[in-house]
Amino acid sequence: MSRRILVTSALPYANGHIHLGHLVEYLQTDMWVRFQKLRGNECVYICADDTHGTAIMIRARKENCDESDVIARMRKSHLSDFNRFQIAFDEYGSTNSDENREICHDIWKFARAANLIAEKEVEQLFDPIAGTFLADRFVKGTCPFCKAEDQYGDSCEKCGKTYTPKDLVNPHSTLSGATPELRTEKHLFFQLEKLHGFLNEWTQAGTHLQPSVAEYLKNFFLNEPLRDWDISRPAPYFGFEIPDFPGHYWYVWYDAPIGYVGTTLAWCKRTRQSFESWWKNSDTEIHHFIGKDITYFHTLFWPAMLHTAQYTLPSRVHIHGFLTVDGEKMSKSRGTFVQASTYLDHLDPAYLRYYYASKLGNNTNDLDLNLDEFVAKVNSDLVGKVVNLASRTARFVQTCGLSSTYPEDGGLFAEAAKDSEQIANTMEDGDFNRAMRLVMTAADRANLYIDQQAPWTLVKDPANAKKVQDICTVGLNLFRQIVIYLAPVLPELATKVGELLGEPIHAWEQAQTPLIGTPVNTFEHLMVRVKKEQVEAMIEAGKEENVVPQTSGTSTDEAAKTTANTVSEALTAEPFVEERINIDQFGAVDLRVAEVLRVEEIPEARKLLKLTLGFGGDVQKTVFAGIKAAYTPERLTGRLVLCVVNLEPRKMKFGTSEGMVLCAGTGGSDLFVLSPDSGAKPGQRIH
Numbered sequence: 209m210s211r212r213i214l215v216t217s218a219l220p221y222a223n224g225h226i227h228l229g230h231l232v233e234y235l236q237t238d239m240w241v242r243f244q245k246l247r248g249n250e251c252v253y254i255c256a257d258d259t260h261g262t263a264i265m266i267r268a269r270k271e272n273c274d275e276s277d278v279i280a281r282m283r284k285s286h287l288s289d290f291n292r293f294q295i296a297f298d299e300y301g302s303t304n305s306d307e308n309r310e311i312c313h314d315i316w317k318f319a320r321a322a323n324l325i326a327e328k329e330v331e332q333l334f335d336p337i338a339g340t341f342l343a344d345r346f347v348k349g350t351c352p353f354c355k356a357e358d359q360y361g362d363s364c365e366k367c368g369k370t371y372t373p374k375d376l377v378n379p380h381s382t383l384s385g386a387t388p389e390l391r392t393e394k395h396l397f398f399q400l401e402k403l404h405g406f407l408n409e410w411t412q413a414g415t416h417l418q419p420s421v422a423e424y425l426k427n428f429f430l431n432e433p434l435r436d437w438d439i440s441r442p443a444p445y446f447g448f449e450i451p452d453f454p455g456h457y458w459y460v461w462y463d464a465p466i467g468y469v470g471t472t473l474a475w476c477k478r479t480r481q482s483f484e485s486w487w488k489n490s491d492t493e494i495h496h497f498i499g500k501d502i503t504y505f506h507t508l509f510w511p512a513m514l515h516t517a518q519y520t521l522p523s524r525v526h527i528h529g530f531l532t533v534d535g536e537k538m539s540k541s542r543g544t545f546v547q548a549s550t551y552l553d554h555l556d557p558a559y560l561r562y563y564y565a566s567k568l569g570n571n572t573n574d575l576d577l578n579l580d581e582f583v584a585k586v587n588s589d590l591v592g593k594v595v596n597l598a599s600r601t602a603r604f605v606q607t608c609g610l611s612s613t614y615p616e617d618g619g620l621f622a623e624a625a626k627d628s629e630q631i632a633n634t635m636e637d638g639d640f641n642r643a644m645r646l647v648m649t650a651a652d653r654a655n656l657y658i659d660q661q662a663p664w665t666l667v668k669d670p671a672n673a674k675k676v677q678d679i680c681t682v683g684l685n686l687f688r689q690i691v692i693y694l695a696p697v698l699p700e701l702a703t704k705v706g707e708l709l710g711e712p713i714h715a716w717e718q719a720q721t722p723l724i725g726t727p728v729n730t731f732e733h734l735m736v737r738v739k740k741e742q743v744e745a746m747i748e749a750g751k752e753e754n755v756v757p758q759t760s761g762t763s764t765d766e767a768a769k770t771t772a773n774t775v776s777e778a779l780t781a782e783p784f785v786e787e788r789i790n791i792d793q794f795g796a797v798d799l800r801v802a803e804v805l806r807v808e809e810i811p812e813a814r815k816l817l818k819l820t821l822g823f824g825g826d827v828q829k830t831v832f833a834g835i836k837a838a839y840t841p842e843r844l845t846g847r848l849v850l851c852v853v854n855l856e857p858r859k860m861k862f863g864t865s866e867g868m869v870l871c872a873g874t875g876g877s878d879l880f881v882l883s884p885d886s887g888a889k890p891g892q893r894i895h
């Protein structure tokens with residue numbers, strides 16, 4: 209009986225481009241969805257852009273545009289990448305949609321009614337430079353438990369413990385580098401512990417989770433109560449305002465998973481489906497594909513929300529590891545932080561689809577993209593074993609077509625037909641690695657047959673015409689069987705083979721019946737070998753591209769990488785000054801801490817802002833700073849900066865500048881105003 213399956217991938221954040229790390233998830237989900245559809249199941253693939261939160265707000269501020277502009281631009285880019293990688297969503301929505309707002313309100317209503325929402329005063333970290341409260345992911349510091357450095361504000365990648373950002377030792381804002389200030393605000397909390405029994409049962413019994421994941425979660429239920437989940441953020445915040453708590457917004461992690469439901473609602477409206485039959489129906493299977501970094505959200509909070517609001521619970525959460533390249537974290541400086549579009553400039557998406565499939569198991573291990581192995585595997589498996597079956601046979605039957613009865617083949621077709629269920633079971637389990645090995649074993653048998661029969665020798669004698677037709681009929685049918693099994697992984701190849709043999713590939717069962725008596729169309733190259741130089745060119749391009757750091761979803765520690773990288777690029781652009789100075793020469797520069805009292809825009813000036821700086825008491829100076837492209841007056845007012853106060857005053861068109869504010873960067877929008885750590889006072893000298 210046909211199953212009804214709703215599948216999701218984690219929502220990519222609308223603040224960065226899709227890269228090869230993200231594709232580990234989207235490609236495996238797409239393959240799994242295509243597999244289900246090929247098996248005749250009713251299956252719908254739902255995804256959306258995750259659009260809310262501080263990062264989008266900050267970016268819009270920086271780019272002097274509306275959040276909706278940032279979202280629209282990134283959506284276009286995401287969709288183009290997904291499309292070119294043949295990732296076929298049934299609906300691709302946005303968390304900023306009316307449908308999502310509707311579901312957010314609905315789930316909220318249930319959570320309130322169930323008395324799960326509590327109001328508490330919280331101290332939250334505030335970035336005094338960026339002028340915003342800081343999401344957990346925007347604070348980094350040292351893990352309070354294991355003392356690992358450079359950990360995010362919500363959990364430690366080293367020891368796996370979770371905590372709140374204010375527990376971090378030596379915290380800093382990843383937005384501005386400032387030391388965050390503690391401010392007190394009212395927040396709303398989801399009281400997870402009230403669902404302790406349900407969650408313990410849901411995570412530990414049944415097959416919702418991989419055994420290793422269930423084991424990991426077990427620890428959360430043993431000793432302490434489950435922590436309340438902070439689900440509101442005070443303004444300024446980009447998101448949905450909470451209906452019964454004005455001036456406060458749902459935290460992005462509240463409405464992001466709801467985006468699965470909201471986008472389904474949009475799809476139901478568009479295709480005139482019943483929404484209830486998908487999300488309010490225990491006969492529907494819900495499958496989430498996620499990276500291991502967001503396990504906690506999807507296995508505790510998310511089922512808790514769904515359970516409370518009486519939506520269908522996930523049948524399974526499929527959790528995968530991260531991507532490494534040549535055994536290391538993706539890295540901008542090594543050029544292995546490759547965007548999807550950069551890959552596509554150099555390589556066929558089918559290569560990556562197959563390579564990832566050949567490495568994916570049903571586990572949370574990291575997947576390593578070994579670049580040499582990538583070249584070798586594509587060439588030996590896809591070109592050497594699979595496509596080669598057709599290129600060695602199709603041209604001999606282009607005029608006569610396939611034999612009218614299926615010839616004797618020593619049981620080869622029957623053997624591969626028998627593999628069908630085993631391959632299907634491994635794909636169902638997400639064990640694509642094993643599935644690919646089974647398919648390649650079938651390809652080996654088929655190649656051995658062609659080698660032994662050598663139709664290219666027989667064809668020289670016209671008396672062998674029938675024999676050659678039979679051999680090629682067998683060869684092409686074995687080839688087609690393999691392509692049917694590979695269709696979820698290589699949809700474009702499946703389409704081309706459907707055209708070559710005059711019968712579209714649309715169902716898994718097609719592998720059970722050989723084609724006979726049908727014409728064979730003109731053979732064209734189905735896939736070419738990949739060259740090492742193409743991969744090298746992609747890595748070179750990867751070194752050049754300027755990736756906007758992602759801040760949620762697939763985690764590869766991008767923010768840190770970006771920082772490390774800017775240093776080396778900056779040094780190349782502006783090497784150290786060779787000429788030495790002595791301490792007295794340095795001492796001749798009078799550097800002071802100053803408070804920015806006022807900032808005025810000068811409409812006629814392209815680059816300048818007029819700053820009034822305070823040095824304590826009523827000592828003030830006017831400084832014209834060429835930072836208009838990088839800063840708005842609001843971002844500067846009230847913060848502490850560093851100023852050279854004994855420079856010769858400079859007469860300018862708009863007035864006299866009595867000092868210089870210190871900035872890092874090369875100019876234009878690439879400028880970063882320096883600030884002292886918190887505690888410094890205006891007027892203090894810098895030594």
Ligand SMILES: [Zn+2]
Nearest residue numbers: 351354364367
């Ligand atoms: Zn730790």
